[in-house]
Amino acid sequence: MSLSLGKGRASTSSILFALATGAIIASYATVDAVGVRLADHSGAYTAWVLxxxxxxxxxxFMLxxxxxxxxxxxxxxxxxxGGGLVAMIAYGVVVAAFALGPAGPITALRETSVVFAVLIGWLFLGETLTARRIVACGIVAIGAICLGYQS
Incomplete structure (x- = not known):
């Protein structure tokens, strides 16, 4: 949500979009976690979804x-x-993780991919690495670290 801030206060629509994104992520993570457990085999579940x-x-698209x-x-x-193949492999790894552990921490760790997206954008696509993006990435990274220290 910190990235929804413009040059000042966040607009209502940007906050709503950030919240909707979170709800959608929670929804598809829940579907995948429940689906792979019901399927009893992460490879079969992944293959059918793909x-x-x-x-x-x-x-x-054609329609x-x-x-x-x-x-x-x-x-x-x-x-x-190549990007599609990497995405398929990454999805399969996450689904396999859902079959082995609790969905909450796995989903949170999965979303650390935004840090890598920022770095790829900066290193390969010439995007600007602003202080706001660095802070947002830091918050995500700290959250992932905190998950590792849960008892």
Whole structure:
């Protein structure tokens, strides 16, 4: 929520969007945690979720935007493929963790990925690393550290 602050006070809409994002994260984490436990096998659950998403997303794109063209000669296509593979592996790891432990700390640790997103944006995409972003990343990192010291 600290990132929702503009140059002064946070607008109501930005706070509501931040809260909605948190609710959505809690929802999909709960669905995944319950789903993998009911499925009794994290690999099968992960595969079915990826098959369903992998079918629905292109279909939705084509329904809303028309033809889906993929140029296999484009470097951007290969970057997207690589990013997709990394995302699939990361999702599988998180689902496997849900099968082994409590969902709350796993979800909180999963969301530390925003720190890596900020670093990737700064290092590779030329985004500005502002004091506000550094503080927000610090808060996330401190939260993850505190989770490690729970008894």
């Amino acid at each position: 098959v369903l998403y992998g079918s629905l997303l292109p279909a939705t 809303m935007r028309g033809e889906l063209a993929v140029d296999v000669r484009s470097p951007e296509t290969w970057k997207a493929l």
